[in-house]
Amino acid sequence: MVKMNSLEALVAQIQGLSGNSSDIHQLHGHLKQSDQFLYSESTRLAPVLTQLDPAKHSLGYLYLLEAVTSAPFSKERANELVVVVARFINACTAKQIRLAPDKFISVCRRFKDQVMLLEAPMRAVAPLLTAIQKLQPSTEHLTTLHPDFLLVCLSTKCYKTGLHLLEDNISEVDQPRDFFLYCYYGGMICIGQKHFGKALELLHNVVTAPMSTLSAIAVEAYKKYILVSLIHLGQFTTSFPKYTSSAAQRSLKNYCQPYLELANSYSTGKISELQTFVQMNRDKFVVDTNLGLVKQVVSSVYKRNIQRLTQTYLTLSLQDIANTVQLSSPKEAEMHVLQMIQDGEIYAAINQKDGMVRFLEDPEQYKTCEMIEHVDSSIQRMMALSKKLTAMDEKMSCDPSYVSKAGRERQRFDFDDFDGVPQRFNL
Amino acid sequence: MEADDESTGQMIDEIYANGGDPPSRPVISGEQLDVEAYAALYSGRTKIVRLLFIAERCGGGAMELESLRMAYDEIKKGENTQLFREVVQRIDGRLGPEYGPDPAWAVAVDRRAEQRKEKLENELNAYRTNLIKESIRMGYNDFGDFYYTHGLLGDAFKNYVRTRDYCTTGKHITHMCLNAILVSIEMGQFTHVSSYVSKAEQNSQNSDSLDTITAAKLRCAAGIAYLEAKKYKLAARKFLETSPELGNNYSEVIAAQDNKVIDNINFRNFLELVPEVRELIHDFYSSHYASCLDYLGSLKANLLLDIHLHDHVETLYEQIRSKALIQYTHPFLSVDLHMMANAFKTTVAGLEKELEALITDNQIQARIDSHNKILYARHADQRNATFQRVLQTGNEFDRDVRAMLLRANLIKHDYNQKSLRKV
Numbered sequence: 130m131v132k133m134n135s136l137e138a139l140v141a142q143i144q145g146l147s148g149n150s151s152d153i154h155q156l157h158g159h160l161k162q163s164d165q166f167l168y169s170e171s172t173r174l175a176p177v178l179t180q181l182d183p184a185k186h187s188l189g190y191l192y193l194l195e196a197v198t199s200a201p202f203s204k205e206r207a208n209e210l211v212v213v214v215a216r217f218i219n220a221c222t223a224k225q226i227r228l229a230p231d232k233f234i235s236v237c238r239r240f241k242d243q244v245m246l247l248e249a250p251m252r253a254v255a256p257l258l259t260a261i262q263k264l265q266p267s268t269e270h271l272t273t274l275h276p277d278f279l280l281v282c283l284s285t286k287c288y289k290t291g292l293h294l295l296e297d298n299i300s301e302v303d304q305p306r307d308f309f310l311y312c313y314y315g316g317m318i319c320i321g322q323k324h325f326g327k328a329l330e331l332l333h334n335v336v337t338a339p340m341s342t343l344s345a346i347a348v349e350a351y352k353k354y355i356l357v358s359l360i361h362l363g364q365f366t367t368s369f370p371k372y373t374s375s376a377a378q379r380s381l382k383n384y385c386q387p388y389l390e391l392a393n394s395y396s397t398g399k400i401s402e403l404q405t406f407v408q409m410n411r412d413k414f415v416v417d418t419n420l421g422l423v424k425q426v427v428s429s430v431y432k433r434n435i436q437r438l439t440q441t442y443l444t445l446s447l448q449d450i451a452n453t454v455q456l457s458s459p460k461e462a463e464m465h466v467l468q469m470i471q472d473g474e475i476y477a478a479i480n481q482k483d484g485m486v487r488f489l490e491d492p493e494q495y496k497t498c499e500m501i502e503h504v505d506s507s508i509q510r511m512m513a514l515s516k517k518l519t520a521m522d523e524k525m526s527c528d529p530s531y532v533s534k535a536g537r538e539r540q541r542f543d544f545d546d547f548d549g550v551p552q553r554f555n556l
Numbered sequence: 557m558e559a560d561d562e563s564t565g566q567m568i569d570e571i572y573a574n575g576g577d578p579p580s581r582p583v584i585s586g587e588q589l590d591v592e593a594y595a596a597l598y599s600g601r602t603k604i605v606r607l608l609f610i611a612e613r614c615g616g617g618a619m620e621l622e623s624l625r626m627a628y629d630e631i632k633k634g635e636n637t638q639l640f641r642e643v644v645q646r647i648d649g650r651l652g653p654e655y656g657p658d659p660a661w662a663v664a665v666d667r668r669a670e671q672r673k674e675k676l677e678n679e680l681n682a683y684r685t686n687l688i689k690e691s692i693r694m695g696y697n698d699f700g701d702f703y704y705t706h707g708l709l710g711d712a713f714k715n716y717v718r719t720r721d722y723c724t725t726g727k728h729i730t731h732m733c734l735n736a737i738l739v740s741i742e743m744g745q746f747t748h749v750s751s752y753v754s755k756a757e758q759n760s761q762n763s764d765s766l767d768t769i770t771a772a773k774l775r776c777a778a779g780i781a782y783l784e785a786k787k788y789k790l791a792a793r794k795f796l797e798t799s800p801e802l803g804n805n806y807s808e809v810i811a812a813q814d815n816k817v818i819d820n821i822n823f824r825n826f827l828e829l830v831p832e833v834r835e836l837i838h839d840f841y842s843s844h845y846a847s848c849l850d851y852l853g854s855l856k857a858n859l860l861l862d863i864h865l866h867d868h869v870e871t872l873y874e875q876i877r878s879k880a881l882i883q884y885t886h887p888f889l890s891v892d893l894h895m896m897a898n899a900f901k902t903t904v905a906g907l908e909k910e911l912e913a914l915i916t917d918n919q920i921q922a923r924i925d926s927h928n929k930i931l932y933a934r935h936a937d938q939r940n941a942t943f944q945r946v947l948q949t950g951n952e953f954d955r956d957v958r959a960m961l962l963r964a965n966l967i968k969h970d971y972n973q974k975s976l977r978k979v
Contacts, residue, residue: 444927446927
């Protein structure tokens, strides 16, 4: 046992025991023991860091860095530290830092906070992404850093980078709070990129997630969910799916009254009513910083109404379109129709000579190779998913705590019906 | 007016014959109901209530006074002083001195009622001490009848229901149910009606089957209840079941059970809604829509006067019209809107609006060429639709399963947390 009271000895140890994995485990034990000592020495540690190689001695470096960042420091110092941490995140070995995820997360957190204080969130985008990739065992794992990263993306408007991360399908979650924030920020990023379908999915996850008490995140998510649902689907059903937690079902609607009224007003399809309603409740939407979305909701009414026309009419004059969807002039109607044709939302052709619009059917015939490939890949995806589901189910039914719980409940409910069922599992 | 009366009579005769072959009838617009002929079809309290209802609906003019007069006469025959006062107030001296308030009569009736009530109470108490079930039942029944004639419907209902505990045979139960149904219809409590109908029907299943008249009565009552609940299809079915048995006993049913003649007109309307086409409706479907709608329009005035039907006339008419529109467009691949508008006696623009509504509701599979004013039937491409649906279902499955896995994980996590804390 080496004495831990001198910094030099510790550094020497770190340098010596960073080779193979058994050494590292031994080192980890030493480091844990000297945690207190490191905190007390935190002000003197910074120069020591230069003696270590962040790639080779990642674990030791991480412990020292954590101690360094735990102490308060000045703004100039912060600037230097940000650089050091960023370099460390880029260089460190994933295998070593995963031994002390808590330390790594807290370093990254402080890094993010400092960057925010310095008002340069851009500097955190790339390092945090790397940090996430190094920290997570697989892309299916949600780490505590996910929400932080998404928040940074939001504040720098790097929606695309954020979106990239959101494409990984998360299924392993440790902290419910991380999950809520991840979905909420993720939803906002998707809204920013106008991927409303994905946004809806993420927000829906927040609203329907199991929770015992209602969280503010869920309330905000529900507000956005209502709005996005109106924009994307053109409708909103106030009923919750049955797996929604009772806490959410009970009280979520009480907090979102103006939004529910907005949805009601939307369903009438009358643009003027909707506009007056929005005008009247403008302040509430501004406070929630949802005014932009609300405006998109209003403009989506036009689209919705024009889309409805394509179902009923084969040809229709621009004048009639303008009248039906309450646009002021045929010119404006033309702009809307044109935009929608461009976005692939309707299939139509405008005859400018006599001002008629001819609505066409969806030209997709499902005959092309691309389409077949697309269908095939979908089928593959479904099969993989369903396999995963079965595996999960099997795992669940072998889980000791599940089996004992299920066994207990069975005993309570149908004592007589199941004589073959073991009545107690002593696991 | 004379000619109109005749046709009403004819119409009622025809219904009386219970929806047999309709004679080809000229369409008469604005035909008015002959109050006397109408009232003759009913008896008892219903007659009065119906007359009052007509008076209220007609709002002034000869018909109101006429019906009020008849109601007055009718009440005088009975013992309902409360209703009497109401009618007198409504007449308000407009029918001359012989229709003024008659305090002497009212007081006399009231006194008699008081005495009778006392007598009934004594009798009932005596029965109760003797504990003879049948007598107690009769006693309560008499009480019910008594309250009913005096217009205290709530009390009547209570007493009828009370007889239930003392019913010994299936017949008694049926009797009780019929009484209860009658009173509840008058009170407008249609949930009671349907519950007692089902009770009576259950009862009939247990014991000997009901005679046809009672069965018909029950079906009528059920039909009315469904109608009030806006379940038109079910109501139509009930009325349909009713009709064959009613044949000979119709008048009796009218008198005894306050069935509504007009309901059978309604019944025909229903047939138009329900795609079970009969001879009767062949006429309608043979595409004389305009004339049919005209005829219906002329019936409307009378239907609106019916006590049970008036609330539903508008809805039913709308549905019939939509049905006609759908029928019209169904066989064609393309329809000229001008011709269609002619057939329905409306303008092209109006027709376009109506069609638009139906297409939006997905009741007509077609699209309108508003440039050339032609309606084209639209045949969905099954193959494409299937592809679309498959992809969509796949995506939904994908999304739902992933969301579910996530939730399962969260729950698992929560569970682990708890068990950790316990340890």
